[in-house]
Amino acid sequence: MYRNFDEIEYDLERLDLERQIALEELKGLKQEVKEDLSPYNWLSTSISFVKKYGILYLIKKILK
Template sequence: MRNKNYTSFEEIELDLKLLSLERKIAIEELKGLKLKVQEDLSPLNWLQTGIKMAKKFGTLLLVKKLLK
């Protein structure tokens, strides 16, 4: 933590307002990260990823079979 010498109550109030805004911004960023994690871990997202991987694997098998 920083040590700061204040010369007036206005400086203290300004710093308190600034810290309050920084805290609110950090809370909103955490909320956004929480939603992102929830989306990433949702079953639908896992299913879509599985389908994409299955398509790629199937395509590779098909190409391999055609080239033999």
């Protein structure tokens, strides 16, 4: 497997960097989830839903 300590140190350093990258990605995902679940985001989604289907409902009523 390993021929000397330099190879071991290289792998350990690489694995440490990969771990740090993974932790930073998790922090970013945590922030995205927090923003997605915020009340403001839910409210804006609800309003856009009501607008979309409200307009369709009005058009349907007018055309009848």
